[in-house]
Amino acid sequence: MVLPLLKLATLALKTLSKPVANRLKRQAGYAPRFQQFIVSFAQANHRITTRMQRSIYGHATDVEIRPLDEEKAVQAAVDLIGEVFVFAVAGALLIFEVQRSSRSEAKKEEVRRQELEVIKQRNENLATEVELLRHKLEELEQLARRQGLSGIFKFKHANTEGINLAKPA
Template sequence: MVLPLLKLGTLALKTLSKPVAARLKKQAAYAPRFREFIVAIAQANHRITTRMQRRIYSHATDAAIRPLDEEKAVQAAVDLMGELFVFTVAGAVLIFEVQRSSRSEAKKEEARRKDLEAMKQRNEELATQVELLRHKLEELEQLAKRQGLSGIFKLKPANMEGEKLAKAA
């Protein structure tokens, strides 16, 4: 269930990033300093990616790299910023989900620990009760050995009364 929601969220973020990219494009047209900044970012990105591609394909890396024209640079920078926005938000969502899951697991672990502690406490109480019952049983066994079984159950007086009744009759 989490995976479809994650995919849906990513799709929504990509969809939302398009208006952000369009807004960046408009800002680049109105603010010359911002335009210079994003063109510099796009040119740097172009140089880095071109060098990486040349290394991957074993081409000469010392050849001059032609800069992008200004409109392509603005478009590339806006696309790059839009993708960075999407990845940043997706990363934040991922971090939030991991932290939420971690807190949930911590709560579950705490509940398990409390249950285990309660079971240990109950086990100790039962062990104490068993020990008390064992001592009482030992006392009863000692009394039984000393007095005999009839002494514990007070059968002698009852039998004596029965004998008195039999003698009187």
Template sequence: MVLPFVKLGTLVLKTMSKPVASRLKQQAGLHPRFRQFIVDIAQRNHKITTQMQRRIYGHATDVEIRPLNEEKAVQAAVDLIGEFFVFSVAGIALIFEVQRSSRSEARKEEIRRQELETMKQRDEELSRELEILRRKLEEIEELSKKRGLGAVFNFKHATTEAAKSPEPA
């Protein structure tokens, strides 16, 4: 019953993170210090990705890479921040889901362990009862060897006959 609500909550959280990321992007471009910080991040990111693309396509990597203009850098950085935010929310939701699932599995494993322990105890009880029955059978066999097999049956028969017959007066 709880599982559908958890999954629905995770989906809502992911969906709500997109407008939050959009708002974060909007505000990121307005503050001067933060704006300079994200421009620097965007320029480094542009340089790294351009070098990687040049290596992948087999082009020369020793050429100078022109920096982005400030508006493109701000746009690239806020896009990067927005994607990072959405990815972080999805990652946190995934970690939460994995932990919840592992707790559920741990509970199931504990129940299985308890059931196994109960079965082991029952097995031990049955083993004890079986041992008692073996001892009784050995006693009966000993009696039959001493008195003969007919004596064992007659002993039982004799005790019932004695109980039925009236005592002489």
């Protein structure tokens, strides 16, 4: 019951993170210092991605890359911030799910280990009992060899005589 509710909660959190990311994107463009920071960040990101694309397509990479205008830079940076937020939420949920799953597996493994320990203990007890019975059987065989078959019969006969004597009295 808990597992489906937990999965539903993680799905809801992922879904809610997108509007939060959009709000972050809108708010990011309003603060002047933050806007200056994200413009420089967006320009650096633009230079890196352009060089990577040129390298992948086999074009010259030593060509000067024209910077983005400020509005496009702000939009690119806030889009990146939104995507990073959604990715961070998804990553955190993934880590949480993996940890929860590993704890569950650890509990199951502990139960299996305890059950195996009980089985081993029971096996040792049975082995001890078998060994004890083997010794008793050897003692009985030795006793029978010493007294012979008549000794065994006398033993039975003595028990039956004791019972007969007890009845008349």
